[in-house]
Amino acid sequence: xxxxxxxxxxxxxxxxxDVCSDRNTRCCKGCFEEDDxxxxxxxxxxELYFLTDGKQQIKYNPGxxxxxxxxxxxxxxxxxxxxxxxxxxxxxxxxxxxxLISKHDFVTGGGLFNGNIQKFTISAVTPVVCCLIDSxxxxxxxxxxxxxxxxxxxxxxxxxxxxxNKLVNQTQxxxxxxxxxxxxxxxxxxxEDSQFTIPLTRQExxxxxxxxxxxxxxxxxxxxxxxxxxxxGNEFLILNESALLSIxxxx
Amino acid sequence: xxxxxxxxxxxxxxxxxDVCSDRNTRCCKGCFEEDDxxxxxxxxxxELYFLTDGKQQIKYNPGxxxxxxxxxxxxxxxxxxxxxxxxxxxxxxxxxxxxLISKHDFVTGGGLFNGNIQKFTISAVTPVVCCLIDSxxxxxxxxxxxxxxxxxxxxxxxxxxxxxNKLVNQTQxxxxxxxxxxxxxxxxxxxEDSQFTIPLTRQExxxxxxxxxxxxxxxxxxxxxxxxxxxxGNEFLILNESALLSIxxxx
DNA sequence: CGCAGCTAAATTTATATCAACCACCTCTGT
DNA sequence: ACAGAGGTGGTTGATATAAATTTAGCTGCG
Numbered sequence: 001x002x003x004x005x006x007x008x009x010x011x012x013x014x015x016x017x018d019v020c021s022d023r024n025t026r027c028c029k030g031c032f033e034e035d036d037x038x039x040x041x042x043x044x045x046x047e048l049y050f051l052t053d054g055k056q057q058i059k060y061n062p063g064x065x066x067x068x069x070x071x072x073x074x075x076x077x078x079x080x081x082x083x084x085x086x087x088x089x090x091x092x093x094x095x096x097x098x099x100l101i102s103k104h105d106f107v108t109g110g111g112l113f114n115g116n117i118q119k120f121t122i123s124a125v126t127p128v129v130c131c132l133i134d135s136x137x138x139x140x141x142x143x144x145x146x147x148x149x150x151x152x153x154x155x156x157x158x159x160x161x162x163x164x165n166k167l168v169n170q171t172q173x174x175x176x177x178x179x180x181x182x183x184x185x186x187x188x189x190x191x192e193d194s195q196f197t198i199p200l201t202r203q204e205x206x207x208x209x210x211x212x213x214x215x216x217x218x219x220x221x222x223x224x225x226x227x228x229x230x231x232x233g234n235e236f237l238i239l240n241e242s243a244l245l246s247i248x249x250x251x
Numbered sequence: 252x253x254x255x256x257x258x259x260x261x262x263x264x265x266x267x268x269d270v271c272s273d274r275n276t277r278c279c280k281g282c283f284e285e286d287d288x289x290x291x292x293x294x295x296x297x298e299l300y301f302l303t304d305g306k307q308q309i310k311y312n313p314g315x316x317x318x319x320x321x322x323x324x325x326x327x328x329x330x331x332x333x334x335x336x337x338x339x340x341x342x343x344x345x346x347x348x349x350x351l352i353s354k355h356d357f358v359t360g361g362g363l364f365n366g367n368i369q370k371f372t373i374s375a376v377t378p379v380v381c382c383l384i385d386s387x388x389x390x391x392x393x394x395x396x397x398x399x400x401x402x403x404x405x406x407x408x409x410x411x412x413x414x415x416n417k418l419v420n421q422t423q424x425x426x427x428x429x430x431x432x433x434x435x436x437x438x439x440x441x442x443e444d445s446q447f448t449i450p451l452t453r454q455e456x457x458x459x460x461x462x463x464x465x466x467x468x469x470x471x472x473x474x475x476x477x478x479x480x481x482x483x484g485n486e487f488l489i490l491n492e493s494a495l496l497s498i499x500x501x502x
Numbered sequence: 503c504g505c506a507g508c509t510a511a512a513t514t515t516a517t518a519t520c521a522a523c524c525a526c527c528t529c530t531g532t
Numbered sequence: 533a534c535a536g537a538g539g540t541g542g543t544t545g546a547t548a549t550a551a552a553t554t555t556a557g558c559t560g561c562g
Contacts, residue, residue, distance in 0.1 A: 088415060090423045091502040098415065110412040113405040119412050142400050149393050149400040154364040156407040161361040161370050163414040164349065168341045171421050171461045174516070202542060210422045212518060217543060233526095233542090251342045426551070453508065463552060468509060484508090484560085 039106060039155050042147035050137065057131050060084075060124040062199075067109065067122040074116050075132040077107040082128035083190075083199060087207065088120050097208040098166070100125070100190055106155070113139075126199050170210050173251045178209040179219045180248040183229065187238050194238040290357060290406050293398035301388065308382050311335075311375040313450075318360065318373040325367050326383040328358040333379035334441075334450060338458065339371050348459040349417070351376070351441055357406070364390075376450050421461050424502040429460040430470045431499040434480065438489050445489040 040048065057080065060066055067077060069089050079101050086107060087097040098120060101107060110119025112135050142149045169181055182205060187194060198205070206216035223229045228244055230237040238244065291299065308331065311317055317328060320340050330352050337358060338348040349371060352358060361370025363386050393400045420432055433456060438445060449456070457467035474480045479495055481488040489495065 088419045090419045091500075092423075094423050096419055096422060098418070108408070110408060110415065112408050113401055114408050114412070119415055139401060143397040146394040146400075149397075149404070150364055150390060153400070153404055153407060156404060156411060157359070157361060157363050157365050160407060160411055160414065161365070163411065163418060164339060164361065164370055167349070167414060167418045167421065168339050168347055170418065171347060172341045172343075172345050201540095213541090214519080214543080215517065221543080249342075452506095464507095465509085465553080466551065472509075 038104065039148070039151045042151055043141070043145060047141055047145055047148070051133060051141065052131075057129065060128045060130070062124055062126055064128075065121060065123045066128065066130065067107075067118050067120070069118055069121040071118055072116045073109070073111065073118060074135045076109070076112065076135050076138065077122060078131040078133060079103055079105045079107075080129040080131060082130075083125040084122050084128050084130075085125055085200075085204065086120055086122050095207045096210060097204060099162075100186075100208075102190065108135075108152075108156070125204075173248070175209070175211050175215055176219050176222070177248050177251045178211065179216060179223070180244040182209045183223075183236070183238060184241070184244055184248060186236070187241070194241070196236055198234050198236060200234075289355065290399070290402045293402055294392070294396060298392055298396060298399070302384060302392065303382075308380065311379045311381070313375055313377055315379075316372060316374045317379065317381065318358075318369050318371070320369055320372040322369055323367045324360070324362065324369060325386045327360070327363065327386050327389065328373060329382040329384060330354055330356045330358075331380045331382060333381075334376040335373055335379050335381075336376055336451075336455065337371055337373050346458045347461060348455060350413075351437075351459075353441065359386075359403075359407070376455075424499070426460070426462055426466055427470050427473070427498050428500075428502045429462065430467060430474070431495040433460045434474075434487070434489060435492070435495055435499060437487070438492070445492070447487055449485050449487060451485075 040051070043051065058066075060082075066084060067073060067075070081103060083100060083102050085097050086099050086101060087095045090096055101122070107122060109116075111117045116135075138152070142152075170178060173181070185208075186196060186198065190196075200208075201213075202217055203213045206213040209216055220229070220231065223244075224231060226243070228238075228240040230239060291302070294302065309317075311333075317335060318324060318326070332354060334351060334353050336348050337350050337352060338346045341347055352373070358373060360367075362368045367386075389403070393403075421429060424432070436459075437447060437449065441447075451459075452464075453468055453471075454464045457464040460467055471480070471482065474495075475482060477494070479489075479491040481490060
């Protein structure tokens with residue numbers, strides 16, 4: 001975990017974007033509009049402008065820390081390019097990766113309206129370009145746009161459900177079930193393809209599944225010899241999703 | 252777990268309260284005002300009236316189900332009297348108790364603004380009187396009262412942090428750490444006293460700590476012989492909180 | 503008395519740890 | 533260019549430890 005100690009050398013891509021002066025050419029438009037699931041979908045033109053005006057768009061290299069647990073910040077993070085991991089730095093150096101985030105994903109911290117202390121660390125897995133929006137802007141929008149407030153709440157309730165579900169999965173399932181969960185998560189939520197190349201080490205995959213890397217590898221091996229998956233280095237191919245689903249459900 | 256199958260025989264205490272016609276004598280005033288931490292603190296007189304007008308105040312007997320996981324409901328629950336448990340019915344009949352709720356506690360479900368399907372079960376541990384508020388009223392208030400929207404969001408973010416923390420504690424700690432957590436939770440969050448009598452069985456305490464009741468009992472025994480606690484039936488006395496804290500932190 | 507919940511010990515299973523080994527890079531010096 | 537050194541991450545097996553399960557006996561209470 002040497003990279004946690006690395007100095008952050010963030011390159012500010014556009015502190016204030018002057019390439020794009022109106023909404024249509026606004027460089028970070030994609031962050032907010034392309035995705036139906038976006039929280040920002042209900043915002044008017046002016047509100048969106050208010051939100052994106054002067055926001056920082058930053059580039060991070062693999063391994064760099066975007067948000068550091070237990071530090072104070074008032075930013076909300078919105079990923080524009082690349083893959084990052086959201087994880088909790090737990091007991092005795094153990095990490096638990098909570099989720100992976102990529103294009104259009106949005107992370108509001110544990111500190112939002114709540115003391116501004118981050119409850120998790122976010123770090124770049126691949127090169128990441130992301131937007132940092134000051135949370136005070138969100139509060140202003142609440143006053144103006146009721147729909148936006150509801151969307152924000154909906155988003156957090158979904159996240160609550162996700163965590164609740166993860167809590168049960170991680171505590172009640174045996175290791176094969178948890179490995180199956182991780183594989184299905186990667187296939188269905190992150191890559192949306194049975195074949196994918198993961199820019200994560202086995203150690204990190206194990207941290208997603210809450211086990212040691214040795215245990216993870218062993219179970220992966222069992223899945224391979226059962227013909228459920230194929231792997232070659234970081235290339236994964238899911239051959240029998242229903243088998244994995246059944247292992248996941250069974251526990 | 253026989254009580255999960257029990258028929259709900261809910262007695263409607265006051266469907267519409269006519270004992271109290273103004274705010275000061277309003278029977279359920281206590282639900283919303285006495286506690287500084289209340290989400291409803293920012294509401295005006297009229298808004299509070301709007302919220303509490305016509306709400307159902309229901310009485311449940313021990314073991315009865317207030318909200319059932321995977322069913323649809325549009326209610327938000329506010330406890331007025333008694334103790335209830337919020338738990339997830341997991342894999343192979345295993346339950347995980349997520350939190351206990353008592354007077355003034357507020358539970359918004361996984362279904363709020365999100366399909367209305369409950370993600371957990373709430374059942375009465377002691378006799379419970381609680382208020383069921385229709386969630387559509389909350390949306391209306393969002394439009395009128397910006398502060399309320401922020402409070403709702405803050406509440407959910409806190410809950411997120413709680414779950415995140417619980418996820419790490421439950422997956423990274425050994426059993427003694429988890430038992431210590433449960434005892435400290437009961438002392439500090441629920442009873443606010445080193446001495447308390449728990450209306451929960453060892454089975455349920457184990458479900459709070461994500462282990463079998465046998466394991467829970469054994470560790471309780473170890474804590475007793477180490478002089479950290481005393482127990483007699485359901486009476487608990489915490490003698491050495493700092494020892495428990497150290498066990499909790501150490502893992 | 504009989505039941506439900508609690509306790510205790512035994513056995514079995516799940517999981518982590520430790521240690522060795524391998525495969526593949528990357529660097530470096532010639 | 534290329535051989536060798538050293539590093540990193542991946543895999544495997546042996547062993548130790550943690551925890552669940554099983555079983556049985558206990559206790560207090562209606």
